[in-house]
Amino acid sequence: MLPVEVLEASAKALIDFQGKGFGIAECSHRGKEFDGVLDEAISRCRKLLDIPESHDVLFLQGGATQLFNTIPMNFLSGSADYVVGGEWSKKAASSAQSAYGEKIRIIASSEATNFDRPPTGWKADPTAAYLHVCSNETVHGHRFAEWPEHPNLVVDASSEMMSRPHPIARTALVYAGAQKNLGPAGVVLVIVRKDLYPRIAKSVPKIFSFQALAEAKSCLNTPPTFGVYFLLEMFRWLETQGGLSAIEKRNAEKASLIYDAIDGSGGYYKGTVADKSARSHMNVTFLLPTEEATEKFVKDAAKAGMVALKGYRTVGGIRASIYNAMPVAGARALADFMKSFAKAG
Ligand SMILES: Cc1ncc(COP(=O)(O)O)c(C=O)c1O
Incomplete structure (x- = not known):
């Protein structure tokens, strides 16, 4: 973006x-x-x-x-x-x-x-x-x-x-x-x-x-x-936007919205990064319980206007790239979508 x-x-x-x-x-x-x-x-x-x-x-x-x-x-x-x-x-x-x-x-x-x-x-x-x-x-x-x-x-x-x-x-x-x-x-x-x-x-x-x-x-x-x-x-x-320190803060806020949705999902979503302190603030990667659930997630998210979420083939799952231009509202929309998707799944 x-x-x-x-x-x-x-x-x-x-x-x-x-x-x-x-x-x-x-x-x-x-x-x-x-x-x-x-x-x-x-x-x-x-x-x-x-x-x-x-x-x-x-x-x-x-x-x-x-x-x-x-x-x-x-x-x-x-x-x-x-x-x-x-x-x-x-x-x-x-x-x-x-x-x-x-x-x-x-x-x-x-x-x-x-x-x-x-x-x-x-x-x-x-x-x-x-x-x-x-x-x-x-x-x-x-x-x-x-x-x-x-x-x-x-x-x-x-x-x-x-x-x-x-x-x-x-x-x-x-x-x-x-x-x-x-x-x-x-x-x-x-x-x-x-x-x-x-x-x-x-x-x-x-x-x-x-x-x-x-x-x-x-x-x-x-x-x-x-x-x-x-x-x-x-x-x-x-x-x-206030320079790079301001951007850093906003990126951290965006990333934590999505990581919180992963960590608060009771194990439905699993972050792919073993060391939480090394989690990227730009590319958030996570897995769903099955391939079918992942495919449905990608399709349903696209219907809700959120695209380009499919993870790289060697990692699988989902990759949400939340580069500088992604607003906090975009990260929040994904986090909310994740919560309702996990509930329904
Ligand atoms: C971290 C990193 N390094 C290198 C590259 C390769 O970039 P380029 O296609 O400009 O050669 C990419 C592309 O995705 C990348 O993400």
Whole structure:
């Protein structure tokens, strides 16, 4: 879900940008109009996330998947540590392993319990090139309540970016595919610490080099111009909502409405996450007693106007994605529906 105000403002700019008689997708990415959009997007992003000058802000293409391939290409030296807590961190680690073999060390995994929690009890090598984690596992519905500590922490924050304040200052690189919580598919937001650039080998093609991309202000080639504009509108909207601390509070309220409906159902619904303190505030996952009940739940919910609730195939059950734009009323409607469905079932 995306905020109606952001959708409307972006649609308007697509038709006519600031009354100029042309739309934002119709002007050059090297012209002053788009340059202004880019500057404002970078500066609002910096303000919202409190990004220090030590880090660059990039808007790239290729999605989060390209990012988890280009990160080792740029920054791997010696070995890198990966924590695998779900489908996405597993994909990141496997992809890096297929290119770099044993230099990519999986130091912890919760796969043995079907990724029902973030791995615990691990310790990363502080001298590793970096530690890679996925802060919110979209499929499995859990998160690191606190991002881990490492001198070179790399975070895939795709499904929770800007859902709460993030400790950017103590990260090496954070990336997020926009399509979950920020805007349309086609842009990935990257925040990268500049002191990593000397590690980039000359053999890395410029188009994949974070330094070259930063020096060209994300315009080494044509950036995803409309996507960047949409993100700018999203950043403006987030400010009107009171910034990330206010959003965090609202997201916690939404999540607890649904988790309370699970926990108060007398066992009818079962949360899929073993450790309650790691429950995601963005993707709420739970099971019903049978497949038939799950199918009926999805159908009846759709009739009541609540869609996209089917869980991912490896987890099953229900996944309610309650990204920033979902109002508290939406979460409450689902919680109420869950209560009456369980009563009738
Ligand atoms: C946490 C996470 N990482 C990575 C991805 C992959 O993103 P993309 O399709 O932009 O490559 C997703 C997509 O759902 C995701 O949720």
